[in-house]
Amino acid sequence: MKDDEKLLLGIYDCIFKGIMLDPNNEDFLKELISCITSIPVTEFNNMRVENSEYIINNKNDKNMRSDIIKKGCQRAPNRALIYGTGVSKNQMDAPFIGICSSFTDLIPGHSGMRILERFAEKGIHTGGGQAFIFSVPGVCDGISMGHSGMRYSLPSRDAIADIIECVVNAHSLDGVLFITNCDKITPGMLMAAARLNVPSIFVTAGPMMSGNYRMKRRDFITDSFEAASKAATGEIDEDEMTNMEMTACPGEGACQGLFTANTMACLTEVMGMSMPGCATAMAGMAKKRRIAFDSGVRLVSLVKEDIKPLDIMNEKAYKILYPYLKKHSQIFKINNNGTIFY
Secondary structure, eight states: OOHHHHHHHHHHHHHTTSOOOOTTOHHHHHHHHHHHHOOOGGGGGGEEEETTEEEEOOTTOOOOTTHHHHSSGGGHHHHHHHHHTTOOTGGGGSOEEEEEEOOOTTOTTTTTHHHHHHHHHHHHHHHTOEEEEEEOOOOOHHHHTTSGGGGGHHHHHHHHHHHHHHHHHHTTOSEEEEEEOSTTHHHHHHHHHHHHOSOEEEEEOOBOOOEEETTEEEOIIIIIHHHHHHHHTTSSOHHHHHHHHHHHSOSSSBOSSSSHHHHHHHHHHHHTSBOTTTTTSOTTSHHHHHHHHHHHHHHHHHHHHTOOHHHHSSHHHHHHHHHHHHHTTTTOEEOTTOOEEO
16 A cells, blocks of 8 residues: 555544554545545545645646535535535535625724625625625724723734634635724734735725814814813813714724824735725725725635735835835834834
8 A cells, every 4th residue: 555545544544433444455445535535536646645634736736725624525514514604506616715804883994894895795706706704803992092991902913813813724715805994903914814825805994084063174183182182171162072073083984194094004005915096995985895896806816826915915015115114204113123113
């Protein structure tokens, strides 16, 4: 027997919990392994084993990551559960694409993501993929600041990256479309994309529109903080402060200005991880929905072309990124070692 055959025999002896096969009956062994792995017997001699998973030595083979959960006789239970989600038999052969959404009603930059999820899903199906939506939590720096809640903002970044890694690897997804916007959520998702290195694309949900009160443009940073100071000194009354509060953030979207959310959206686009124009397309606008749709279509092609985040977020991308940061030196502080501070 060849070493590969002996190794596979040992693996599947464990699976069948002690059912011993005749090691001299190579034909029976090949038929069994063919059934279990859905590898044709004619291909058996081209097989190699890495980390207990079968790989065919064929450069033209188009195996997907998701094959490990949906191919072969031994995956009948896995497929049964996938069918239970409503996936059709025809779609079982499509690339499995995760839509990693950070939707929450708690953050205005994320409260409008439900519609982006749907447009991204339409794009993925149009491109020939099968979409699955899963969620990660989010912390709003603006709401959590000024009290003990701010202790959870930075740790949430690493928690988000870990959660994404768990879901994507546990379900062997072929690609991930990330829907993000605010604060530590975008960095956490970028960390996960680089760590997993499966085909990925980002849709940032967009900046918030400016408000209007007393014929003036209003925004969160200027007017809500200013209203608080003026009310504290007695310059305005409580009703005026309430009016300014309610017009500073008129709807969904990231805080108006190049703060963490919109800055990270710009950097994500400059690095090549989101579609052109995504960072500046306003939240809630039809343009943003079209970008979500186009991103879904493009992601399926990235999977088919096997283009991964580390093929995009490479040295060339950072050389493009660095001049952008220097150009906006009033926002970023860059020391002599190239470290970036906000």
